[in-house]
Amino acid sequence: MPGIADKTDITVEINFDVAAFRSGLLEWFDKNARRLPWRSEKNWYVVLLSEFMLQQTQVEQALPYYKKFIAQYPDINKLARADEQDILRLWAGLGYYSRARNLLKTAKILKDQYNSRFPGDYNQVIKLPGIGKYTASAILSIAFQKPLPVVDGNVIRVLTRLFAIDKDIRNNKVINSLTGLAQQLLDNRQPGNHNEAMMEIGALICKVKNPVCNICPLFDFCAAGKGNNWYNFPFKSSPVSKRILRELAYIFSDNNHLVLAQRPAKGLLASMWECPSVILADEETIEGKLKKLFLADTPDDNYVISPLFRHSYSHILLHYQAIHINSAIENYCSKDHWQRDYQKLENIPFGEISNYPIHTAHMKLINWFLKTKSQR
DNA sequence: AATACGGGGTT
DNA sequence: AACCCAGTATT
Numbered sequence: 289m290p291g292i293a294d295k296t297d298i299t300v301e302i303n304f305d306v307a308a309f310r311s312g313l314l315e316w317f318d319k320n321a322r323r324l325p326w327r328s329e330k331n332w333y334v335v336l337l338s339e340f341m342l343q344q345t346q347v348e349q350a351l352p353y354y355k356k357f358i359a360q361y362p363d364i365n366k367l368a369r370a371d372e373q374d375i376l377r378l379w380a381g382l383g384y385y386s387r388a389r390n391l392l393k394t395a396k397i398l399k400d401q402y403n404s405r406f407p408g409d410y411n412q413v414i415k416l417p418g419i420g421k422y423t424a425s426a427i428l429s430i431a432f433q434k435p436l437p438v439v440d441g442n443v444i445r446v447l448t449r450l451f452a453i454d455k456d457i458r459n460n461k462v463i464n465s466l467t468g469l470a471q472q473l474l475d476n477r478q479p480g481n482h483n484e485a486m487m488e489i490g491a492l493i494c495k496v497k498n499p500v501c502n503i504c505p506l507f508d509f510c511a512a513g514k515g516n517n518w519y520n521f522p523f524k525s526s527p528v529s530k531r532i533l534r535e536l537a538y539i540f541s542d543n544n545h546l547v548l549a550q551r552p553a554k555g556l557l558a559s560m561w562e563c564p565s566v567i568l569a570d571e572e573t574i575e576g577k578l579k580k581l582f583l584a585d586t587p588d589d590n591y592v593i594s595p596l597f598r599h600s601y602s603h604i605l606l607h608y609q610a611i612h613i614n615s616a617i618e619n620y621c622s623k624d625h626w627q628r629d630y631q632k633l634e635n636i637p638f639g640e641i642s643n644y645p646i647h648t649a650h651m652k653l654i655n656w657f658l659k660t661k662s663q664r
Numbered sequence: 665a666a667t668a669c670g671g672g673g674t675t
Numbered sequence: 676a677a678c679c680c681a682g683t684a685t686t
Contacts, residue, residue, distance in 0.1 A: 343681070344671090440681075
């Protein structure tokens, strides 16, 4: 409806010298950019790999994973030939595992359908698995100098502060407006450096807490900086609260084997490996669950129960505990006892555990087990 | 438009 | 325990 603004629409006038903004930003970036491995040799493959890892992930956290990956899969053809389980094993601990599976899918598509090259057309790029608006614009601008603006969490913070935008950033319309703003600010002559610079400002200067406005090259252009009220931006409405999940995990182990299970191919932690486990009903106790699960023999005194662990996912709070039973799984349970439709259940020699992609929560259980085992 | 999807950090 | 950060896919 022309002329009638939605309450979430924002219209922002850029009332400063855009050329001065761009040159100040780029000058700062030249001097202060972190030396990161994916910045040293800028081919599209390293940009692709790093951008996948940096989705929802800080540089510091992604760095060791990037080094492992680039050593093992130095080019797109090596990656395209990889096994999904090997990719997941290298990704284990980094989280959001669909990124790893989508990275492999994209690599295969690039090899098979694009002659191992990267398409230059945004509309083709955006169709690749795991590549959305941000990643498409990031790769095309950084690796191919296409004039496309990126809007990630850092840029959202920088822009809302620059223009004192207090609208809820959960609203997609607000993000669209910020994208328009980023487009106007973008330096079309070096869009890659400009985009990286905006994100680097967000990471190093315009931080969530304690931004260092006094050394910010954008201070003269910044409404929140000059108003000394950076803490008002960006505004984000409260998240929905997490539900609590209670879980009992089983460490079936003789002195040199451990039983691991592969989770279903869809859903939470898809295809990752873990100690076979069951979700407890609301009022269910561990002891009650033990009695229900075991066939004929309830384990007697030959078991140990771990302390309570907690693990926080983006939408779930997991409370979990493990029972260690000093035996192979066959002595107590069959595969049918697990309500979860595990893809596989295997008895694994200790030395081969590290070959399996194990998610973080259960890695903590296994570490607890291996550590306490030697003490008893 | 809302929700699923990890892991790490600080308060 | 409750807060924070950070994109894509699905419904």
